[in-house]
Amino acid sequence: MKKVILVGGMLLLSLGAEAQSSVTGYVFEDANGNGKRERREQGVAGVAVTNGREVVLTDKQGRYLLPVGKDNIISLIKPSGYRVPLNAQNQPQFYYIHKPNGSPELKYKGVAPTGKLPKSVDFAVVPAEEKESFTTLLFGDPQPYNLQEVDYFARGIVAELEGVQGVAFGLSLGDLVGDDLTLFNPYIRAVQRVGIPWYNLQGNHDLDFDAPADSLSDETYEAHFGPANYAFNYGKVHFIVLDDVLYPDPRDGKGYWGGFREDQLDFVENNLKHVPKDHLVVLAFHIPISEPEGDPFRDADRQRLFDLLRDFPHTLSLSAHTHLQKHDFFTREQGWRQDKPHHHYNAGTTSGDWYSGRLDEKGVPESTMRDGTPKGYAFLRFEGNKYVIDYKAAGQPQEYQIELFAPKVVAQGRNTSAGIYANFFMGSRQDTVLYRVDSGEWKPMSYQEDYDPAFMGKLHEWDYAEEIMAGRRPSNAVRSTHLWRGSIPTRLEVGEHTIEVKATDMFGRTFTQKGTYRIEAPKAVQ
Missing domain, CATH: 2.60.40.10 (Immunoglobulins)
Known part of the structure; x- marks a missing residue:
């Protein structure tokens, strides 16, 4: 009898421990x-x-x-x-x-x-028809620092997407606000107007900066958005959303560093055990896993992530943070564990260059980014475990994918160091960009990482203005990773000439843009 009571007592203790x-x-x-x-x-x-x-x-x-x-x-x-x-x-x-x-x-x-x-x-879940062909919407860095900038975001981005059709859900890639976490609710109300399910992730400007440990830096974020690390499935795509901002920086306790805690990578490992190998795995975080400036990401964390994905042949990762647009392709030399490179897309932002630049007809800053990419958002289109990405410049038609720059006038027959530049917003070094003048022969343009001359022109407007302009001067230019150059023909007839540019992207699609320049007879020197 005592033995039975003892066993029963142990069972009760076990159940009590389980309950706690x-x-x-x-x-x-x-x-x-x-x-x-x-x-x-x-x-x-x-x-x-x-x-x-x-x-x-x-x-x-x-x-x-x-x-x-x-x-x-x-x-x-x-x-x-x-x-x-x-x-x-x-x-x-x-x-x-x-x-x-x-x-x-x-x-x-x-x-x-x-x-x-x-x-x-x-x-609770409800059965729903989910086709393997679907589209999602990506927002990079809304990042308003005050209510006026929430309004810029609402009128400059959200307004043109209200009631959007054919989009399964949206995702904001961090920096939902700019340090002031009381703006979370105004941001939520703005995005609500798009009218579709909306997911979020945490950026370095969404943190509790007085938190004593990284695991506590997302407390206010969690109160508004739930977990900072989570996953979900749609069709043949598995999405993993992660907070990759280590704050305080574990190296010196100051600022932040890109990377993951051990528990986050354990979550990825445990989660991937239940994901079919033929599905596309899309990872989303704020800080890019590439290192465009210095050492913004902890190498060991990126390597463990790559190791966990070694048996998944279909992958894509997404980030924002830089207020630029860029594609990276990780190979075995960079720690990727497969022959096919891993594609990382660093998306352009909805705040552009932090709500700077001239005000448009609605009183909203045009906010072109420092690499010449216009502010905007991206559509991620899936077909089974395949994808394509479309960037949409805010306030522009969908076909506006290239900004063409050339001098307005050149002297007939004279050599010039001026050139024709094509900023292909979604381009990368591996893409092909051609141009021709007056329906002539198509010629390749040369890829170069340089300052976008069209953006430099926007800066010059501010620097040479003799009166204060409305708005705020844009940030200084940085070298664009999607810029091409061609020489400008001068040995043609006097008059206007047509430039055509044709760019083919990594998905095999072709985009075009046209422009003009004028040739005039050289002026005689007196």
Whole structure:
């Protein structure tokens, strides 16, 4: 009898410990749409659920069991063929925040105490038709520093996308705001107007800067957007969203550094165990994993990430942060573990060059970026495990993909150091750009990393102005990674001549742009 009592006591202790150190619940089909699991609603088997590190699959009844501590966000990894509920602001609801004591006391309010775990933390899903051909929308760095800049973002970007059709969801690639976290809600209200489900990720200007550790730097972000690290599926694409801002910088405790904590990479590793190898894996973070200036990313973290992806032949990674547009292709020499290079797209931004430049007819800064890329956003179009990327310059027609620059007039028959320049916004070194004059022979333009002369002209407007201009002077130019040059023919008849440029991108698509210049007889020197 004593033995039975002892065993029973051990069982009770075990159950008590489980109740304190684990979380359980169900993923279920929400037939009536009320968000609550009811007796007749079926569980969904084989769905991944995570505590931010471990990842488990639901059993035949749709139940999961996960370890939990005092600071976890339990989140569903949405399976293909299902949708999750949205709140009134079009934010997907796929997580439960467990912070019994709430966030630590910081400048901005984080998560209020959540108290004791519910007996069952359940996640509602609804069957939905998800075609393997779909489109998503990408925003880089909205980054308003005040309410006026939220308004610029709303009128300059969001307004032309309100009611957009044929887009499954959107994703902002960090720097949702500019250091002032009270702007999270105005940002959310602005993006809500697009009218589609909207995901977010954390940037270096979205942090709790008074946090004593990196694991606590996302408290206010979590209160508004949920987990900073999560994943979901759509069609044959698996999306992994990660916070890659280490703050404070582990090297000296000052500023930030690009990289991941061990628990984040453990999450990626555990998550990828449940992803089919023939699916496209799209990773999204804020700081690019390339190193365009100095040492902005911890090499060991990038290498472990590459090691985890070694058996996935279809991959793409996305970032923003630089307020430039750039493509990188990682090879075995850079630590990639496959023969086919890994494509990393550093997207242009919706704030452009931080809301600088001339004001347009709506009173919104044109904000061309320092490499000559106009502010805008990108459409990521999927077909199974394949993709193409389209960049859309704000306020311009979709076909505007090249900015053409040439002198307005040159002297007939005289050699000139002036040239024809084509800034192909989505271009990279591996692309082909041709040009011709007056329907003549197509000739290759030479790729060069240089300052975009059209952007330099915008700077000169400010520097040579004799009166104060409305708005703010743009930042100084940086070398563009998508610029081509051709010589300008001068041995033609006097009059106007037509320039045509033809660019073929990495996806095999061709874009064109036209311009003109004038030839005049040389003026005699007196």
